[in-house]
Amino acid sequence: MTGQKFMSEVSVLAILVGLLLAAASLTPSLIPRDMLFQGVLAGASTAVGYLCMRFFLALWRALEIPELGGRPARIALTILAIPVLATLVFCISQARMWQNSIRSRMGLPDLEATSTVKMLLVALAVFLVLFAIGLAVRGLFRILRDRLARYIPARSANVLGLLLSAVLLIVVTRDGVVNAALKVADQSYVAAQRLTDPATPAPAQSWKSGSAPSEIRWDMMGAPGRDFVESGPSRADIEAFNHRPAQEPLRIYVGLAEADHAQRRAEIALAEMIRVGAFERKILVVASPTGTGWMDPASYDVLEYMHDGDVATVAAQYSYLQSPLALIFETDSGLEQAEALMHVVYDHWARLPPDRRPKLYMHGISLGAWSSMYAFNVFQMMNEPIDGALWVGPPFPSTLWNQANSARDPGTPFVLPELDEGRVIRYASQFAKPLRSGKPWGRIHILFLQYASDPITFYAPSGFWRAPVWMHEPKAPDVSPLLSFTPLVTQLQLTVDLLFSTVPPPGFGHTYHAHDYIDAWAAVTEPAGWSEAAAAALKGHCGQGEMLGCANGS
Structure with missing residues (x-):
């Protein structure tokens, strides 16, 4: 794909929404993150924001609703970009301090000053990989839409093609990738658990x-x-x-x-x-x-x-x-x-x-x-x-x-x-x-x-759209006082916290x-x-x- 064609595939508005979510993902949650995993989270947050906005725009266009274009659109995007980029820069500058606000409560050493640069590089790499996957999904949508357009009106083909591509993606991910990964994980755990150290015979005590x-x-x-x-x-x-x-x-x-x-x-x-x-x-x-x-x-x-x-x-x-x-x-x-x-x-x-x-x-x-x-x-x-x-x-x-x-x-x-x-x-x-x-x-x-910093206990499925009950209360001593709620992002943060819930030292998480x-x-x-x-x-x-x-x- 040429650079010009690549840029034509990019929605500036969707990028700005993604960057806004990436900035929010840098705020602290329950479990401290090193900058590698913080980079993965920031990249994934950018991709989620980008995807949601592209889906909204695709639905908007599929319904053939008029949209702003030309010079007025460019001016509006420029005005919108200023506070978004300012927010992103501010959050990047505070990211290390925010993570250290959790780490200090758990007796962990502060992150190195160079960790922020590593985080940004990882975030960019993760976003590009997810963006490439998104282009493949978009290609699938176009194929389905064009095939359907031969038999039904264009507007109906747009909507139905979007729905069909979403369903296919869910089925392939759930029944294909997830099941395959689960099978491999299950087999590996079975093999690991049945290994008996020859030096450890059965107990002699009856x-x-x-x-x-x-x-x-x-x-x-x-x-x-x-x-x-x-x-x-x-x-x-x-x-x-x-x-x-x-x-x-x-x-x-x-x-x-x-x-x-x-x-x-x-x-x-x-x-x-x-x-x-x-x-x-x-x-x-x-x-x-x-x-x-x-x-x-x-x-x-x-x-x-x-x-x-x-x-x-x-x-x-x-x-x-x-x-x-x-x-x-x-x-x-x-x-x-x-x-x-x-x-x-x-x-x-x-x-x-x-x-x-x-x-x-x-x-x-x-x-x-x-x-x-x-x-x-x-x-x-x-x-x-x-x-x-x-x-x-x-x-x-x-x-x-x-x-x-x-x-x-x-x-x-x-x-x-x-x-x-x-x-x-x-x-x-x-x-x-x-x-x-x-x-x-x-x-x-x-x-x-139970520990207040334990995401296994305090994960909230409703975190996509509203703050968990405990976020409205004074923070416990093992929770960062800087923790806050952001729709979508908080759910991603808590999901990452679930996966790394046993990383903290004994007495936390x-x-x-x-x-x-x-x-x-x-x-x-x-x-x-x-x-x-x-x-x-x-x-x-x-x-x-x-x-x-x-x-x-x-």
């Missing part, structure tokens, strides 16, 4: 899942399950820290490859629990893993320390994909598995004499929190309620979480609500402890642990810190003799790196 007498096959457990079963504190570790007798914590995990159906995996888990004596422990946790099957050691390790190892935890895998992908493409799998596991465990637990059964809790982080909430059947449990639940980083579509937020006490913030004075449901963050009110908790202890799990589990399970001194000692133990809990593999 009470461990995957051992010789176990109901669960070690080679079918998957890497996340094997890590969960083999890691964590031993009885000796717990006794050395607490200076009192302890038990070996029980960890039961059923891999996705163990059986084809969720119900069968749940039944295998129950049989294993009965075999190892899980229902004879003081604390029993029915956990739902993240999309990949990962179990956050920050949570389970601290719970076992604070209860002297008298804990049994059971989980069943339902996917191989990262949580954001599993959330979109394998939603029902997680819900079905969590419901099946909770049903069989609860039924067995409820049949035990009340004085001979453990305290029963539900738990999950990220997509695991959503599926665990789905399995919380209040009608089934009304007569024999469980003891509580800890749900961490609940994804934004979670029905129970949304219902609780909608019922929050007037005047309490969306990111940290209060509900019925905390009688049943409470919220906590890294800056707000669960028991901060000092008021008594009810029979069931339900706690949502979607990376939950062991320290916050300690306060959460202590409030929910009420360990005997627990004190602030005990909490401080356990937090110090974690801080010395003697305990897992500062990684995130959702």
Whole structure:
């Protein structure tokens, strides 16, 4: 394509709209972005703005509505370009400072001064690639329009050609590119999870899942399950820290490859629990893993320390994909598995004499929190309620979480609500402890642990056209005070935040810190003799790196 022909394909008005959105994309969101990803976002924002304006102009012309042309059009574009370019230059000059306003709150180093130039180059490259794709789509529209014009009026051919090209693009993208990419991702995760390190044989201890007498096959457990079963504190570790007798914590995990159906995996888990004596422990946790099957050691390790190892935890895998992908493409799998596991465990637990059964809790982080909430059947449990639940980083579509937020006490913030004075449901963050009110908790202890900077929790599907509720409130300490709303752009920013939600250090974004799990589990399970001194000692133990809990593999 010659330079003259290329310029003839460019709409100056659409470029100006794209540059305006690019400028807005430089403002901060929830997750800090280095300038590489900021460049990708700016380039994509430019392309989205350009596309929307071109679509509007195409529709305008398809309807044969008169438009401004010639010298008046050039004058109008010049007048419009001045504030747009001034805004862009201002935003570019502030981009580094805006990102640093988030990074400083998360203890991250400031970006280098040269990062802005790199960002601009990346943005230009991304826009040009997307622009070339747009030209191909436009060519498709012209072919369809010209073919249709042979049989129907030109105006109808324009409109119908535009609609048909849009439908074809959606079908090819969704059923072709996306499905192919998903298949490759799924196969790669399957292969990665079934790799067994030859140096890591099945457990020798008979009470461990995957051992010789176990109901669960070690080679079918998957890497996340094997890590969960083999890691964590031993009885000796717990006794050395607490200076009192302890038990070996029980960890039961059923891999996705163990059986084809969720119900069968749940039944295998129950049989294993009965075999190892899980229902004879003081604390029993029915956990739902993240999309990949990962179990956050920050949570389970601290719970076992604070209860002297008298804990049994059971989980069943339902996917191989990262949580954001599993959330979109394998939603029902997680819900079905969590419901099946909770049903069989609860039924067995409820049949035990009340004085001979453990305290029963539900738990999950990220997509695991959503599926665990789905399995919380209040009608089934009304007569024999469980003891509580800890749900961490609940994804934004979670029905129970949304219902609780909608019922929050007037005047309490969306990111940290209060509900019925905390009688049943409470919220906590890294800056707000669960028991901060000092008021008594009810029979069931339900706690949502969530960070205001977590996009998995505070992503807003309506961000295309209106600001999320939490943007109208005073900003939390881990959120930049400079965060603002821009239609379309805010949605793109939050989407990028979703993909990079675990980039921040522990204690921010979607990376939950062991320290916050300690306060959460202590409030929910009420360990005997627990004190602030005990909490401080356990937090110090974690801080010395003697305990897992500062990684995130959702």
